[in-house]
Amino acid sequence: MFELLPLILIGVLFIIHRGATKRIDRLERELGEVREKLFRLGGSAGEPASLAVENSQAGSEQVALPLDAAAPTVSEEPLIDGAPRQSEPASVAEKSDDLLPVAARQDSKAPAESFENLLGARWAVWAGGLALALGGVFLVRYSIESGLLGPGVRLTLAALFGLALIAVGDLIRRKALPRAEALYANAMVPGILTAAGAVSLFGAIYAAHGIYEFIGPTLAFLLLALTAFGVLGLSLLHGQALAGLGLAGSMITPLLISTTAPSLWTLFIFLTVAQVATALASRMKGWLIVPSIAQSLLGIWALIALIDSADITPIALSLIAMIATWMLIWPGTRTDHGEDQGAPLSLEALGRRMASGPLGLDITLSLAVLLPALVMLDRGPTDQFPLFAFAALIASLAAAGSARSGAFWPTALASVGALLGAVAKTGLLAQAQVALLGFGWDEDAIFSLGGPVMFIFLGLAAVFVLLALAQIRRRFEADPLFSTIWAAIAAVLPVLLATITFVFYGVYARDWTHGLFAIGLGAVLLAACEYLHRQGALPGFRRGLDLLLIGSFAAFALALHALTDGIVTTILLALLGFAYLMATRWRSWSGLPWIMVAALAGVLFRIAWDPTLVGPDALSRTPILNQLLPGYGIPALLALLSAYELRNWPGQRVSNALQGLASLLGLLAIAILVRHAMNGGVLDSSTPTLGEQSIYTLLVVGLSGILMTLDLKSPSPVFRYGSMVAGGIAISQTISLHLGMLNPYFTGESTGSWPLINLLLIGYLLPGLAYAGLAFYARDKRQLPYVVLLALSGAVLGFAWVTLSVRRFWQGEFIPYWKGFEQAETYSYSVAWLAIGVGLLALGSRFDARSLRIASAVIVMLTVAKVFLIDMANLEGVLRALSFIGLGFVLIGIGLFYQKILSGKVASAKLSEPEEEPTGI
Template sequence: MELLPLVILIVGILVLRGHNLRIKQLEARVQELQNALAGKMLTEDGSESIPVPHLTVHPVAQPVDDERQAVIDNGSAAETGEPADARGVDDTFEESPSPVESQAPVQAKESLESTIGARWAVWVGGIALAFGGIFMVKYSIESGLLSPGVRLTLAALFGLFLIAAGEVIRRRVAPVLNNTFQNAMIPGVLTAAGVVALFGCTYAAHGIYGFIGPATAFTLLALISLATLGLSLLHGQALAGLGLLASMATPALIASTAPRPWILFGYLVLTWVATLLASRLRRWLITPSLANGLLSLWPLFYIGFSPVVDLTPVTLSMLAMIGGTLFLWPGRYPVLEPIKHDAAAPAADGISLPLTAAGQWTAFLGRAPLGMTLTAAVGALTVSLCLITFSLQQGYPIVDATFMFAAIVATVAAFGAGRLYAAWATILSALTGIVGVFGVLTRWIAGIEAGGTDGTVNLQSMVLYEVLGLGALFVLIGAFFLRRFAGQEKPYAALWSLVMAATPLAIATISFVNFGNWTLDWLHGLYGIGLAVALIALAEWQGRRNGEGLNLPANILAAGSFAAAVFALHTLAHHATATILLPVLGIIYLLAGRLRNWPVLPWTMVAALVIAMGRIAWQPTIVDPSELGTTPVFNMLLAGYGIPAALAVFAAFIVRHSPSLRLRNALQALACFLALLTIAILVRHAMNGGVLNDAVPTLGEQSIYTLLAIGASATLMALDLSAASPVFRYGGMALGVISVAMILTLHLLGLNPFMTGESTGRIPLFNLLLLAYLLPGVAYGGLALFARNRRPLPYVIMLALAAAVMAFAWATLSVRRFWQGEYIPFWNGFIQGELYSYSVVWLLIGIALLGLGTRFEARSLRIASAALVFIAVVKAFLIDMASLEGFLRALSFIGLGAVLIGIGLFYQKILTRKKAAE
C-alpha cells in the first residue's frame, strides 16, 4: 500500500506528458501548413528555414540494395545507437527545373533550454526512478514493515510495471517524437530502470536471502538479460548494451561449486549470438563491438582464476566469435568503392578531392566497421597468446595449446581474407602468428635437454609440424584472397602478398634457428623449396591475370620466392657451398627477369650478393681455417671470393642497358668491390704463409693493396669512359683518394722502414723500397696523366703530387740504404757522405720535376719542384753548414748555387718565350 501513491503519481505524470506531446504535435502540423501557404517550410526541429522557390514534394523510392542502404544509414544510426528504420525519411524535396539553385535549410542550434528540458530531464529522471526504488527498499528494510519475500515481490512488480509503462508510452507517444531526441527516449529509460529492478531483485533472492538456488537464479538472470536484448529492438541500442552487460555478468554473479566450462562458454556464445542478431536487424555497430570485447575478456578471467582449465571451449568460443563476425554481422558489409589508384577522397563540401599516394594505399585500413573488426581480431588473438602462455607456465599439453593457437590465428587470417573491411585482421593475425611461434619455440627450448627422450623428440616434431602448417595456411588463405579480390583491390592484394610471403618464412626461420639441424635439415629445406615454388607460381598466376610491369602483388610474391629459396639454401648447405650458390641463385632470378618483366627480379641479384658478403664477413676463410690450406691463389678463397665476384661482373654486364639507373649502379659497385676484395684476400693469404688473421700487414703487403687501389681506380676510369656510370666515375675517384690516404698514413709513417727498422731486402735496387715507393709513384704518375682533362683538376693535382712525394721518398730512402745497408732505422744516425747525397738527389729530382712540369704544362709538378729545391736550400744552410766539413761542405754550397742559377736562367728563357708569343 505504501507504493500505491507513488505508482498513481507516476502514471498521472506520464499520461499528462503524453497529452502535452500530442498537443505540441498538432500545433506543429498547423504551423507547418501555415508556413507552406506562405512559401516557407519548417525544419525538423521547428526552426524557420530559408525560403526555397520552385520545390516539388514527392516520395523517395527505397533503394534496392538493403546493405548499401545500411552503409548510408551507418553514419547516423550507428552513431546514435538507434534503429535504422526509426530514422526513415517521409518526404524529400527535389528542385524542379529552375535557374535558381535551391539551398539546404539552415539548422538552428539546439538551445540550452531544449537540452536541459528534453534530454537531461529524461536521463536524470530515469536515474531518479532507479534510486527511488532502491531507497524504498532500504526504508522498508530499516522499518521492518515488510518481509524479504514481500519486498522482492514488490520490487519485481515495480520493475514489470516500469517495463509495461515504457511499452505503453512507446506505442502511444514515441512515434511523434522528433529524431533529435532519439538518445533521450522516455520508453527506453523506463524499460532500462525496470530491467535493473528485475535483475537486482533476482540476484538478491539468490545471493542475499537464498530463496532460490544457483541453477534457478542463473536461468532467471539469463532470461531477463535475453529479454532485455529482445526489448532493445524496440527501444534502441542503449538498452541492448544494458542487456549485454547483464548477460555477461550473470555467470560471475552466480557461484558454482562445480564449474562447467562447456556450459559457461556455451551460454556466453549464445548471448553473444543473440546480441549479434539484434545488431544485424537494427544495423548496430557499437553494441556488437562491446559484445566482442566482453566475450574476449571471459577466457582471460577463466584461465587466470579457474583451478582447473579446459582450453577447448575457450578456443571454440573464439572461433564462434570470428565466424559470427565473418558470416552473421557485419558479414558481407558492403564496401561502396574498391580502392584504386585513381580513388578520390570526399571533401567537406561534397567535392571529391584526389587522394594522396599514401592515402590511396592506406585507405582500406580505415574501412567501416572498424570497431567490430578490431575488437573481434584483437580479442581473439589476445586469447590465442594467452593459451600459449598458460601452456608454457602451467604445463598444459604444448601440442594441444599450439594447435588451438594456430586454429585461432588462421581463423582470424581467414576473416581478413574473406572481408574487404578486415585489413587489420590480416595484419594482426600475421604479427600474432610470428610472435606466438617465437614464444612457443624460444620459451620451450629452454626446458629441453640436448639428449631428450624419444617422447620428447616426437613431441618436438609435432609442434614443429603445427607451426610450419600455420605458415602454409597463410599461403593458402592469401591465394584465396588473390583469387577473389586481386583485380579490384590492388593495395589490399599487395598487403596479402606480403603477409603470405613473410609470415611462413618468418615462422620457418624461427623454427630452424631453434630446432633445426644447421648442417643438413631436410624438413626445413623442403619446406623452403615448397614455399619458393608456391610463391613463384602464384606470382606467375598474378602476372597472367593482372599484367606484368608494376604489378605489385606479383613482384612481392617473386621477392618472397627468392627469400624462401635463400632460406632453403641455408638449411641444405653450409660454409663455402652456401656462399658460392647464393650468387648462382641470384643469377637464376636475374635471368628470369628476361622472361618476365617484373622489376623485382634483377634486384634479387643485388640481395644475393649482399647476403654473400655478409657470409664472407661472418666467415672470411670461407671454410674452417684448418681446411683452408696454404697453397697460394688456388685454394677455397679463390672459389669463395672469386665466383661471387665473377657472377657480379656478369650480372653488371647483363643489366648494362637496363632503364633502372640504381640497379646498374648497384651491380657495378658490387662487382668492383668483390673483384678488389678477391685480389686483396688472395694477396693477404699468400703474403702471410697461408694464414688469415688480424695481424698488422707488412709494408710489402700494404704496397700490394695500394697498387691494387691505384689499378682499380684506373680500371674504373676506363670503364666510365666506355660506358658512363656514376659508380665508375665516383668509385674510381674514391679509390684514388683512399690510396693517397694509405700512402700518407702507412707508407710514409706507420710502416716506413726508417721508422720501424724493417729489412729492406738484400738486393740493392730490387727490394722493398722499389715495391713500396717507386712503383706506386710511377703508378700515380700514370694515373694522373690518364685522368688529365678527364677528371676534376684538384683530383689530378692530388695524384701528381702523390707521384712526386713517392718518388722523393724512394730516392731519399734509397740514398740512406746505399750508405746504411739493409736496415735503415733513424736511430742509426747519419754520416757526412749521406747528408751530402741527399742534397744532390733532391736537387736532381727538383730539376726533373721542373722539366716534366714544363713539358706537360703541369703547374703542380713545377710547384713540387720548387718545394724540393726550397727543402734543399734549407738543408744546405741549416744542416750541411753545421754537419759537413771541408771539401764536402764547399761542394754542397757550390752545387746548390749552380743549380739555383740554372733554374733562374731556365725560368727567364720560358718567360721571354711566353712574352714573345703573346
C-alpha cells in the same frame, strides 16, 4: 515459489512485448499504404495535396506536395547508432516552383539545437533516469534502516518497480513520443526508463542471491542471463545505449555468481552466446560500438581465464566462434573493407586501406584473439596442446582477414602474431637473453619438443600461403592493393617461419624436412607467378608478382642452405640468381633481374660470415689453385655475365647495381687470392703487412682506372661514381696505412736485403707511380679537385720513398725511429729533397705543368725549413756549412731559373703586341 516470480514476470513481459510489436508492424504497413495512395491522388489531380499527420503533442501539421510529384521526396538520415531512418516530408506553403529548393535546404542542414532545447530535452532525461535509479536505491536503504519491510518484500518490490519502469518506457515509446526518436536519439525517455528498470532487476536478482541467499547460483545465473538478454532484445527498440547495458550485464553476470564448482565450459558457452546475440542485434541495427565492446570483453575474459585455468579448449573454441561471428554475422557481410579497391599501390592508398571499414570491430577482434593466443604459448615448454590452439587461432584470424573483400587489421595482426609466436616458442628470445644478460630459460625444456613445434609452424606457414594465393586469385583484378599485401605476406612470412625452425630445430648438414618444404614453397610461388601472368595480371599486379618471385627465390635459397653447405651453397646461390636472370629471355617480369642482385648480396653475406667459404682447416694452402678461386671467381664471373645480359634492359638501376657488384666481386676475388698467397695459405684476422696492403692499394687504383675506362665506353653512374669512390678509398689507405700504421719507420718491419728492389719499392714507389698514372689518365675525364688529390697522393708516396730510402742507406734493413739519426743522414735528407725539388721544377718547365712547379716549391720550402730548424741545431762542422752552402746555391739557381722564364715571357708578350700606328700628334 517466490524465486520463480521474477522469471514469470519477465516471460509475461516478453509475451506482451511480442504482441505489441506485431500490432505496431501491421499499423506501420497500413499507414505506408495509405500514404502511398494519398501521394498518387495528389500527383494525378495536379494540385498540391495536404496530408494531416496526427501528433499526440502538437495536434496536426500539413505536408504540401508539388504539382508533378509522382512520389514523395524522402531523405535518408543515419541515426547515431547506425540504423537508417526516413525523415518526414517537409511542409511547404509556397508555390510549386519554390518547393524543391526549400525542401533541399531543409533536408541538407537541420536547424541548430538551442541551449534551452539541450537542457530541457536531453540533460533532463539523463538526469531524470539517474534520479529514478538513485531514488530506488535510497528507498531501499530507508526501508532497511527503518525495518519497515522484510528482505523478500523489498526484493519483490524492486523487481516489480523494474518491470513497471520497462513497461512504462515501452508505453511512452509507442503512444506518447512516437516521433521523438528522430530528434533525441541519444536521450530517449523510453530508453532511459527501460535502462533504469533493467538496473533495478539486476540489483534485485543479485541481492536475492549474493546478499540474502534466497536463490541458488544456478537460478540466479539463469535469471541474470535472461534479464541481460531481455535488455539486449529491448535495445532493438530503444537504441545502442541500452544494448550496451544488456551486454555489460551479460558479461558481468559470471562475476556476480559464486559457486563451489565453477565450469569453464558453461562460462564460455554463455559468453559466446552473449557475444553472438550482440552481433545479431548489431547487424539488424547497424551498430558498431556495442559489438566492439563485446569482442573486447570476451578477449579480456579469455585472458583472465588463462591465468590459472588448465583447460584452454573452451577458451580457444569461444574465440574461434567469435571469429566466425565476425565473418558470418557482423560485420562480415559488409562490403566497405575495400573502399580503395582498384587504387594503385602507394603509401597513401595503404594508409586509406588501413583506416577503411569498421575499424573498431577489426582491431578489437584481432587483439581479442591475438593476445590470448600468445598467452597460450606460456603454458609450459612441455605442453603441446597450447601450441595447437595458438596455431588454430592465428590461422582462423588470418582466414577472416582474407575472406570476401578482405580486412587489413586481422590480416596484419595474424601475420605478426605468427611471427611472434615462432620467436617466443623456439627460444629466440631466450637465446638473446642469455647472450645479453648471461642467464635465461632452461634450454633443454625449450628444445625438448622440437619436432612438434617445427611441424606446427611449417603447417601454419603453409596455411598462410594457401590463404594468400586464394585471396590473390579472387581479388587481384578488383583489389590489387590488398592482393599485393597478401603477396608480401606469402613471400616473407612462410620463409621466416621455416628459417626460424631450421635455425633452432634443423639439421645443418642436410635437413630434408626443411629442404623439401622450401623447394615445394618456392615451386608453388613460382607457379602462382606463371598463373597470374597467363591470367593477365600485368601490369596492374606487377608489384605483387615481383613479391611472389622474391618469395620463391628466398624459399629456394633456404633449401640450398638446408641441403648443402660451405662453398657449394655459395656457388649454387649465385647460379640460382643467374637462372632467374636468364628467365628474362622468356618473361619480362621486372623482378627477375633484381633477384640476381639479391643472390649476389647473399654471396657477399656468406663471404663476410666466413671468408674461407670452407672453413680455415679445410682450406688448401696452394696459391691461386684452391677453393677460393671458384668460390669467389664464379660469382664474380656470373655477375659480369649478368651485367652484360642486361645491357639492353629498359631499367638502368638494376643494370647499374649488377655492374657495381661485378666490379666489387672481381676485386674481392683478386684481393683474397693475394692475401692467401702472401700469408702461406692461411686466412685469418691478422693485420696485413705493408707489402700485402700495397697490393690492395694497387688493386683499388687499378679498379678506379678500369671503371673510368668502362664509363667512357658505356656511360653509367655506377662506373662514374664507382671509379671516384675507388680512388677515394685508395687515398684513404695511403694516408692511414702506408704513411701511418704500416710504415716500417713506426713498425720496425724489415725492408728487405736488396738495396732498391725491396719493401719500400712495393709499398711506396709503385703505388706512387700508379697514382701519378691515374691522375694523368683522369686529367680530362674527371673534376679538377679529384685529379689534384690523386697527383698529391702520388707525390707524397714518391717523397716518402725517397726519404725512407735515404734512411735505409744509412740504417740498413731495419729503419725504426728508435735507432735515431746520424749527422750524415740528416744532411742527406736535405740533398735528396733539394734534388727532388729541382727535378720537379725541370719537369714542370719541360711539360709546362704548373702543378709540378708548385709541388717543387713546396718541397723546396720544406727543405729550407728543415735546414734552418733542424740542420742548424743538429749538424756540426763542415756538414752544417755544406748544408747552408748547398741550399744557397740551389735557391739562387731557382731564382735565376724563374727570372729567365719570366723575362722570356715578357719579351714574347711585347713581340706579340701590334705596333701603334702614328697618329700625327
